[in-house]
Amino acid sequence: MDSFKKLLAGTTLMIAFACTANAQFLSTPSSNVDASTGVFQTYFITDDFRGSGVVTRDPRLIYSCAHVFYENGRWSTDFYFSRAYNKATRPVAADGIGPRGIHYFTSYSPKADEQNNSDQTFAVDFSIVYGNSNFGTPKGYFRNGGAALTSGNVKQIVGYPAIIFTTGALGGYFQHTTGQFPNAGEQILGNFYEFEGVNSGPGNSGGPVFVQDTASGEELLAGILVSGYRDRIRCGVVAISPAVDVLASKALNSVSVSRSFSNFTKLPLPDKSKKFSKSSVEVSGFSGDVIDLKLSMSVDTKRRGDIDVFLKSPSGRTRWVSKRSGGDAANLKIKNMDLTKTFSGSTASGTWELKIRDAVAGNKATLNGYSLRMKAF
Amino acid sequence: MKSSPRKLLGFAVLFFAILVWIFWPTGNSSLNEKARSEFAGSDRAQKRKALTEDAKSRASLNVETPETVPDSSIKLLIEETLASLLISSSAQESAAILQRLRDGIRSSADEAAAVASIVAFLKSGQDAPTKLPFSVGPEGVMEATPTLRTALLDLMPSLDPTAALEVAREIMDQKKSQDEYAMAIRNVAWNDLDGDMKEELETRFQQMLNTSDWRKNPSAGFLEGLDVAVELANEKTFATMAQLNNEALTESNSTLARASLIALDRMVVNDPAILVKAFEDDPELSRLAPDERASLMSRLDITDAAQRKVFLSYLNMPSHGPEELDYFTRIFPNGNFIHGNWLITTTGPSDSIDSRFEADLKVLDEINNLSAGASPGNAAQALLQIRDRLIRVATKTEPKTK
Numbered sequence: 001m002d003s004f005k006k007l008l009a010g011t012t013l014m015i016a017f018a019c020t021a022n023a024q025f026l027s028t029p030s031s032n033v034d035a036s037t038g039v040f041q042t043y044f045i046t047d048d049f050r051g052s053g054v055v056t057r058d059p060r061l062i063y064s065c066a067h068v069f070y071e072n073g074r075w076s077t078d079f080y081f082s083r084a085y086n087k088a089t090r091p092v093a094a095d096g097i098g099p100r101g102i103h104y105f106t107s108y109s110p111k112a113d114e115q116n117n118s119d120q121t122f123a124v125d126f127s128i129v130y131g132n133s134n135f136g137t138p139k140g141y142f143r144n145g146g147a148a149l150t151s152g153n154v155k156q157i158v159g160y161p162a163i164i165f166t167t168g169a170l171g172g173y174f175q176h177t178t179g180q181f182p183n184a185g186e187q188i189l190g191n192f193y194e195f196e197g198v199n200s201g202p203g204n205s206g207g208p209v210f211v212q213d214t215a216s217g218e219e220l221l222a223g224i225l226v227s228g229y230r231d232r233i234r235c236g237v238v239a240i241s242p243a244v245d246v247l248a249s250k251a252l253n254s255v256s257v258s259r260s261f262s263n264f265t266k267l268p269l270p271d272k273s274k275k276f277s278k279s280s281v282e283v284s285g286f287s288g289d290v291i292d293l294k295l296s297m298s299v300d301t302k303r304r305g306d307i308d309v310f311l312k313s314p315s316g317r318t319r320w321v322s323k324r325s326g327g328d329a330a331n332l333k334i335k336n337m338d339l340t341k342t343f344s345g346s347t348a349s350g351t352w353e354l355k356i357r358d359a360v361a362g363n364k365a366t367l368n369g370y371s372l373r374m375k376a377f
Numbered sequence: 378m379k380s381s382p383r384k385l386l387g388f389a390v391l392f393f394a395i396l397v398w399i400f401w402p403t404g405n406s407s408l409n410e411k412a413r414s415e416f417a418g419s420d421r422a423q424k425r426k427a428l429t430e431d432a433k434s435r436a437s438l439n440v441e442t443p444e445t446v447p448d449s450s451i452k453l454l455i456e457e458t459l460a461s462l463l464i465s466s467s468a469q470e471s472a473a474i475l476q477r478l479r480d481g482i483r484s485s486a487d488e489a490a491a492v493a494s495i496v497a498f499l500k501s502g503q504d505a506p507t508k509l510p511f512s513v514g515p516e517g518v519m520e521a522t523p524t525l526r527t528a529l530l531d532l533m534p535s536l537d538p539t540a541a542l543e544v545a546r547e548i549m550d551q552k553k554s555q556d557e558y559a560m561a562i563r564n565v566a567w568n569d570l571d572g573d574m575k576e577e578l579e580t581r582f583q584q585m586l587n588t589s590d591w592r593k594n595p596s597a598g599f600l601e602g603l604d605v606a607v608e609l610a611n612e613k614t615f616a617t618m619a620q621l622n623n624e625a626l627t628e629s630n631s632t633l634a635r636a637s638l639i640a641l642d643r644m645v646v647n648d649p650a651i652l653v654k655a656f657e658d659d660p661e662l663s664r665l666a667p668d669e670r671a672s673l674m675s676r677l678d679i680t681d682a683a684q685r686k687v688f689l690s691y692l693n694m695p696s697h698g699p700e701e702l703d704y705f706t707r708i709f710p711n712g713n714f715i716h717g718n719w720l721i722t723t724t725g726p727s728d729s730i731d732s733r734f735e736a737d738l739k740v741l742d743e744i745n746n747l748s749a750g751a752s753p754g755n756a757a758q759a760l761l762q763i764r765d766r767l768i769r770v771a772t773k774t775e776p777k778t779k
Contacts, residue, residue: 343516
């Protein structure tokens with residue numbers, strides 16, 4: 001809440017409407033209002049909460065930024081989303097729908113809760129707001145918005161700025177747009193991009209950044225406006241990413257898929273080796289993250305306690321499977337070892353590696369093979 | 378093959394970088410001292426000097442270099458990376474330099490030799506800043522690292538977890554850098570198999586929290602390191618984090634307060650029994666400030682008998698002020714979830730829209746039952762407010778278009 005007081009007082013810069021270096025900010029006539037976008041407003045504490053959002057993927061989901069909904073350890077409460085609102089006067093609760101909850105992205109960065117313009121602050125500044133109700137017709141979106149943002153395709157930012165920086169005029173509660181601009185975004189860090197030549201102003205946090213799809217010619221959601229500069233014509237955008245899609249899938253309880261992948265090529269292990277031998281499987285057919293993972297494997301050895309084994313995900317996360325455990329017992333056989341706790345949320349598709357070594361001299365060992373039983377989006 | 382001007386320019390830049398690296402003043406020779414004094418006015422010389430002094434201070438890193446002979450090509454790659462980072466002019470340039478390093482190490486034919494090269498470099502105490510933040514990516518693998526050393530620490534577990542653990546222990550014993558400590562404690566946690574690292578993890582975590590300078594000015598790495606609490610997930614750690622949160626609020630250390638509350642919240646979402654036990658031990662949850670207490674209590678699931686008992690005790694406690702109860706009634710049952718890229722743990726459970734809707738209806742039933750038997754007072758009033766809100770959010774509404 002405080003952030004919005006700050007915003008409206010003009011001490012911070014958030015959200016924006018955008019314009020190209022040569023364009024003036026335009027107030028969109030109501031006849032052209034984009035029905036997928038709307039304004040968030042709270043009724044708990046007068047007029048100090050304001051943000052924008054867009055109905056995307058499903059009628060029950062609104063994509064917006066994170067800093068609108070959580071600050072200094074407090075969740076925003078009693079807020080409403082008024083779709084396609086376009087008036088000079090503030091909407092009342094009856095004009096909107098109260099969402100049920102928020103899926104809020106954050107990091108532990110020291111700047112994560114600051115209201116200034118920083119790639120660290122805004123790099124993960126994204127939220128999905130959900131409800132039982134139908135918020136409106138969902139807008140189409142790019143699953144990987146980063147590529148669209150950096151393209152030369154036509155773009156447009158929409159939202160509800162309280163103040164228009166370039167003119168100093170008040171934005172009222174009209175839906176605004178930058179009009180179309182071709183500027184290519186610059187990747188700053190991860191999913192955070194900045195646009196030079198596109199201005200920002202307070203009150204438009206969470207506004208959608210649409211990019212024209214080359215194939216269909218349709219404007220699709222590619223990112224969410226999260227930051228801007230008061231003294232520069234530049235603004236920050238978080239790109240829609242596959243991780244966002246996974247989160248939305250979880251909210252929607254989308255269907256997940258189970259598949260098994262295996263490598264049963266026998267791999268003799270060098271005796272007393274510091275070097276790990278690798279056996280990999282190519283996992284494919286998933287568009288999202290792991291929600292369940294089980295490993296089965298078999299090693300022939302006279303002494304199980306000689307063997308080190310760990311699994312590595314495509315991104316580089318590792319997890320021990322056996323650390324020279326089992327002492328003098330022969331052979332290492334594992335059936336359906338549950339690795340979900342470690343790899344839940346890991347990108348499923350890609351190269352998974354089982355890394356194994358016989359670390360102790362004296363016995364020969366062979367990896368017979370292994371399989372991964374994976375459930376993922 | 379025809380060489381393009383761009384390619385020639387690339388070779389020239391590389392050649393220049395190698396020259397800079399070869400002739401850059403290092404060590405203690407008088408020639409180097411002279412060279413250093415000649416550049417004393419430049420930022421670069423100061424940076425270099427600071428790094429050299431830093432290197433000296435780290436020289437006691439006593440990790441035993443593996444018997445494996447270091448891979449000379451990886452050794453050269455790390456040295457080139459160091460030189461390039463020292464003259465890098467932007468975060469983007471540094472990110473590209475580090476990516477080449479990662480690609481080179483990952484494609485090494487002999488990973489054991491690559492590890493030996495990394496350990497030897499870490500042992501030397503050398504380092505270079507990257508102008509990048511400490512940024513955790515998916516699965517706890519770093520998206521960006523502030524120094525070359527933290528980048529190498531990030532890579533080690535995927536090459537050899539055992540060597541990564543040995544290096545981590547040395548770094549944590551020295552406690553010279555918050556961000557390095559965070560990478561090291563992550564590598565300890567990643568070494569766990571069936572709880573065998575838990576005791577050491579708890580000790581190392583306490584050691585990190587006990588470092589008052591770090592608590593006062595926590596780096597991003599320190600804050601990300603609080604994820605150890607979520608990994609440990611026990612009552613003792615809950616109490617420690619509650620205390621840390623309280624101290625941070627008292628000292629107006631907002632970043633630490635925020636990060637510790639997120640860790641507490643995630644602990645409770647993953648396992649509400651931790652909160653129930655903490656409440657049984659201290660019904661006032663006196664280590665927590667009002668908003669923080671309300672926020673955590675809003676996670677209770679009152680369809681569970683033990684949690685319902687705590688819920689009722691909390692509502693009937695006269696010591697909680699009206700503001701705390703008001704905030705509580707506006708968020709209970711809490712359907713908000715915090716997500717992120719965590720250093721050690723993975724994202725915890727969260728509701729789907731349908732499951733939340735069903736849960737809300739069950740909670741509404743419980744609230745109706747409790748309201749029927751409630752004596753007039755603050756608790757009864759709170760139950761009514763919760764009921765009204767639940768009726769509202771559990772009702773489907775169609776949008777209005779203006």
